[in-house]
Amino acid sequence: MRIFRFQQAINFMRFKWPALMLSALLVLGSLGLLAVKGINWGLDFTGGTVIEAGFSQSADLSQIRTVLAESGYPDAVVQYFGSSQDVAIRIAPRDGVEQSRISNEIMAALAKTSDSQIEMRRIEFVGPSVGAELREQGGLAMLVALLGILLYVGMRFEWRLSLGAVLALGHDVIITLGLFSLLQLEFDLTVLAAILALIGYSINDTIVVFDRIRESFRKLRDSTPEETVNDAVTSTLNRTVVTSLTTIIVLIVLFTMGGALIHNFATALLFGIAIGTYSSVFVASGIAVQLGLNREDMLPPPPPEKEGEGTEPLL
C-alpha cells in the first residue's frame, strides 16, 4: 500500500509564495493574538495554588464558592476538572506570610461544604518567585534549543538550510502558541515540554527533507534549485506523511485516553505536529531557496565522511 505514487516530482515550489504568505499571515496573526490576548499562563508560571478535590457525589460549585468566600477566598476560581465529582480550585498568589498554608485552610473549608467524603487528589503550590524562574528557564530552554539546532544544521548542511529550518521551527512554535492564546488554553510546564518535543519532532522532519535535498543536488546536475527541492520533497513525501500519521494517531489516543492532566500536552503536540509537517514541506525549503540556495553551495559535498557511508553499520 502507498499513499502517494508519483511519476514525476510535484512542483511544490510553485506554491512557495502562497505558502510563505500564508505562513507569514499565520505568524503575524499569532503574534497579534499573543500581544492582545496573551497566554493563559498556568500555575507553574504565575505562582499560586491549585487544589483538586474528589467528591463522592456531584459537587455543588456555587456552594463551594460561597464557603470559600466565607473563609476568606472570594477570588478562588472553582471549576470542574474532568468530571462533576472532581473540582479544581485555583487561588492566585497573595501577599500573605505563609502561602503554603493556604491549601490546609482550603481543605478544611471544603470539608464543611458537604457530608460526602472529600478526598484530596492534588495540591500544587508554586511561589511567585519560582513561577518567574520557571518562565525564564522555559524561555531560555526554547532559545537554547533553537540556537543549538541552528548551529548543528549549519555545521552539517549549510547556513541557508539552517536558517530555513530554524525559521520554520519558530513558525511552528509561534503558531502553536497562537492557538493556545486563541483558545485560552492553560500553558503549564507539560505544555512547555510539548513545545520542546515539537521542536525536536519538527526538526527531525525538516532534516529528513534537507538530507534529501543535498542528495538530489548531487544527483540532478542540470536542474534548477527549485526543481531539485521539488524532487527531494516529493520523494520524501510518503515518509513525511506516514510518520506524521502514526504520530498523530498516537497523539489522538493520548488526547482521548491520557486523562485531564495531559490534555493540553497532547493538544499542543497534535496541533504543532500538523503545522510542523506543513512547514517542513513548504516553509523550511521555501525559505532556503529564497535565500539563494544553489548547487554550488552544496558541492563539493561538505565532509568527505558522510555519516554511515564507508563505515560498517553499527553492528
Added chain:
Amino acid sequence: MLNQNPLWRYLLVVGVLLLALVYAMPNLYPEDPALNINATRGGAVSETTRQQLEQSFVSAGITPKAVTLEAGQVLARFASAEDQLRARQVATELLGNVNYVTALNLVPTTPDWLAAIGASPMKLGLDLRGGVHFLMAVDMKAALDKNINDLTQAFRADLREARVRYRSVTADTERGQVQILLRSAEDVAAARAALARLDREYVFTDGAAEFSLNVSLSENRIREIREYALNQNITIIRNRVNEIGVAEPLVQRQGADRIIVQLPGVQDPAQAKEILGATATLEFRLVDDQGDLAAALNGRLPPGSSLYYDRNGQPYLLENRIMLTGEHITNASSSYDEYGQPQVNISLDAQGGNQLSQATRDSIGRRMATVFIEYKPGEELQADGTPVLIKQEEVINAATIQARLGRSFRITGIGNPAEAQNLALLLRAGALIAPTQIIEERTIGPSLGQENIDLGMTAIMWGMVVVLVFMVIYYKVFGLIANVALVANLVLIVGIMSMIPGATLTLPGMAGIVLTVGMAVDANVLIFERIREELAEGRSVQQAIHQGYDRAFATIADSNITTLLVALILFGIGTGPVKGFAITLAIGILTSIFTAVVGTRLLVNLFWGGRRVQSLPM
C-alpha cells in the same frame, strides 16, 4: 554475498534484548503494601519486638505475608492496603509513637533470582505513586544578618580587650557590614590591626564618616556561611523526615539555597508541613543534685526543678532556670581530645558566651544537662485542620562543668565517636540559623496516582495497537518486522529505565513513551520508503535492501541527533515531571535507532538476504 550477517551479530542483538527483558521483568510483579517500623534516633528494633508485632497482628486478625527484621528495622508485608492500614494502627498501639516510627510503604515482590542480579522495577515519580514534593528555600539573608549581628557583639568585646576605645559599633545588615566609629586616626589603625589579627577573612574599608571603619566578610567567608546554613537545614530536615515515617524519603540540595524534599506515600501534606516547619531548640540547664530524685519520681518535685528523661528512659532532675538557649550556638563539631577520646566542640556568639560565663561562674563541679526540644504533631487537630504540636523534651547529654565556660567550650566524656557526632548534629539542629520557607508544593493523592498509572498504561497500550495495525496494513510483512522492532523497543525502554538508578517514570514520561512509539516507526518508515524507491529505480532486491539501509542511516542519524539535542536541553532545564519526559524521550530515540537500524536489518537479511528473491512483500 550481499545482506548476510555473521551469527554473532544475531546472538548479540538477541542477547541485548534478553538482557533488557530480564531487567524489565520485575515490573510485572505487583508491589506489596507494607509497613516499615524503625526505632527513632538511630536505635535498632530487636527480634523480640518483631515477634511481638507479628503476634499482635495475628491476634488482631491480620495475616501478614511476612514480618522480617532487616538492617535494624521491621518490614511487614500485607496482602491488601486495608490490612496495611489496620496493621499500622495495631503497631502504633503496641509500640507508641515516641520511640518507634511506623511508615507505610510499597515494596517490590521481585523474585529472589531477579533481585540477585540487581534487577528491580522502575521507580515511579510522585505523580504516579502519590506523595508530597516540597521545594524549600533557605533564607540566606537571615543567616548573613545573624552573622553580622554576632560580629558586632564580638567586636565590642574584642576592641575592649585590645584596649581600643571606640565611639560605637553598629551592625549595618543592609550592606552586610559592621560600622565602627572611633575617635582618632590612631584608634582606627589600632582597631584595624587588632581585628585583623583575629580573623584574616575580615575585609576593611574606610567609612564615610570621620575616623570610622567598615568591616565586612570576604566572599570566601560568605560562601562558607551560606554553605553552612544550607547543610544545617538539610541535616535538620533529614532528621525530621525520618520522624514522619516515610519509607523512601528524598532530601536533596538544589542550587545554592534550595532543598528538595520528596515524601512518597505521605497522604497528609498538612502534617508534613508542620513537621518540616517546626523548630527544634536546645536548652542548657543545671542538674539539681540536691533534690531527691526518688521522691521526684514519686511525684514530689523539689521547688524550682523538674523531671526530664533521656533516650534510654533514665530520669534527671533539672533546675527550671535556663542557663543558655540553643540559638546562641554558632557551631558544633565532633573531634577527639588529647587522649583520643571523642568530644564535641561548641562555639557560642558573644552574648551567649557572656551568659554562659555568668551562669557557670559559681557552678564549677556541678553537672550541666543539654535538653533537646522538638515538636511533633499529635493525633488531635486544630480548627484549621493542622495537627496540634506536642512538645517533646529529651536530655541528650549531662556533663560536669570543669571550669568557667566562655564563647567556646567542649563536652568530653562521651561514649563513642558516633555518639559525639550525633550530639554535634543535634546541637547544630537546635541552633537553626536560617529559617526555611516552602516555595513550591506538589502533592498527589494516592488514588490520583493509581489513576494516572492506569491512564498512562491504557494510552501506551492503545497507541501501540493502533500503530501496529497501521504498519501491517501499510507495509505488509515488512510492517510485521517493524512491529517486532517496536515491541522490542518498548521492552528496551522499560529495561533501561529499570536499570538506570536515577531514572523515574512520571506521567509525562509515560506520554514520552507513547510519543516514542509513534516516532519510533519513523526510522523504519525511512528505510522501507528508501527500499521501495531503490526498487522503483530498477535495482535488484538485494541491492535495494543494502542501499536502502545504508542511505537511510545517514538521514536517521542526522535527524535523531537533533531530537536528542532537544531532549538533553529538556533534561537540563526541566524539573521533576518534565525531566521524566526528557529521559524517556532520549532513551526512546536511542533504542529506536538500535532496533530499526540494527534489529530489523538483521531480520530482513535473515528472511530475504543473500537469496534469489524477485520481489519483496511490502
